[in-house]
Amino acid sequence: MxxxxxxxxxxxxxxxxxxxxxxxxxxxxxxxxxxxxxxxxxxxxxxxxxxxxxxxxxxxxxxxxxxxxxxKIVGTSILKQMEANPISYKKYAEKLAHLHFEIHKNHANGVKEQKRYFKERISYADDLTDDKKERLYKLIDNMPDGDCLCHSDFHPDNILSNENGDYIIDWADCCNGNACADVARTLLTLKIAELPENVSFITKIIITFIRNRFSNIYTKEYLKLSGKTIKQIAEWEVAVAAYRLCAAKKTEKSTILKTINRYLEEVRT
Incomplete structure (x- = not known):
């Protein structure tokens, strides 16, 4: 072939x-x-x-x-759909929340346990000293447990839509754990991730403009569906930032490290 x-x-x-x-x-x-x-x-x-x-x-x-x-799934990602119709970003943000909540209704035998996986990823981060890693491990150990399926990289470019429905792709990092951590991970991506190179300049300007609004609508819809609180999600911010660090692009690292170091300084004082 x-x-x-x-x-x-x-x-x-x-x-x-x-x-x-x-x-x-x-x-x-x-x-x-x-x-x-x-x-x-x-x-x-x-x-x-x-x-x-x-x-x-x-x-x-x-x-x-x-x-x-x-x-092979032939379809259009939510990101591409927004590129074609940015004025409808509210609809796409709500769809993202509904699909994420659907994932969290499930449990998958044989995938990694979330806290163990987070600590494994942090261990690979060259930007952190051993002391900082140990303090982050302790933070993760003290976070709330969970046992639902989490995607760990859920964002608008990982959903393909066609006449048969919506397909969620890229399951390399999935695990069982706390749904709030998974939502926090998505919010981090929506906040700092670079758009793909094939997205037009005009679209990048538009999506940058609506990025915060999109995140807020997604969060509000997920909280309504799940009964979770914004506090439950926000408390995972540092843990998911540390998890992301080892695979972060150069443009993302400064924001991630600021989040981690701010927390470590506050805890020390």
Whole structure:
């Protein structure tokens, strides 16, 4: 088989068209085998969940590189829908909240436990001293427990919509844990994440303008659906910032480190 057109490119892999109805995700050489296995296990663990997602087909080697075949979902991301119709951002923010709440109705056997996974990710952060890491581990240990499925990277570009409904993609980092942490993670992404390079300059200006409004509507709708409070979500801000740090882009790191260091200074005093 010869891979088809490049669909997307990320930090760990490139995604191409494969056969009709499937795509191939080809991993970079430096991606650990254990991370690829975990992604496969995560996707398999979703089989009894109540939402739509791309199904795992098989693992294989392609031209000496490790790869996974997934079901291909032809659709338009919520981000792209907002790009085409930014005036309707309220509708898309509410949809994001409803889909996130739907994820949190589920539990998936075989995925990682959230607090353990957060501490594992923090251990990889070169920007933190060992002392700071230990203090963040303690913070996470003292956070409220939970046992629902969390996506851990839920944002408008990870939802594809078509005539069959909405499909949630990219489950490499999912875990079971506290839903409020997962919402806090999404709010961090909405606050600091760079928009994809293929988004037009005008769209970037528009989305930057509505970013805070979008986040507020998403939060308000999620709180209404779940019965959670803003305080329950806000208390996870530092933990999710620390979790994000090891994979953050250079433009994101300064904001994340300010959040972490401000907390550590306040605790010390």
């Amino acid at each position: 010869i891979k088809g057109e490049l669909i997307g490119s990320g930090a760990t892999a490139d995604v191409f068209d494969w056969t009709e109805g499937t795509i191939i995700k080809i991993f970079n050489d430096y991606e650990p085998d254990i991370a690829i296995e975990q992604e496969i296990n995560n996707t398999k663990a979703l089989q009894n969940c109540s939402f739509k997602y791309p199904k795992f087909i098989q693992r294989l080697e392609y031209e000496g590189k490790r790869a996974i075949i997934y079901e």
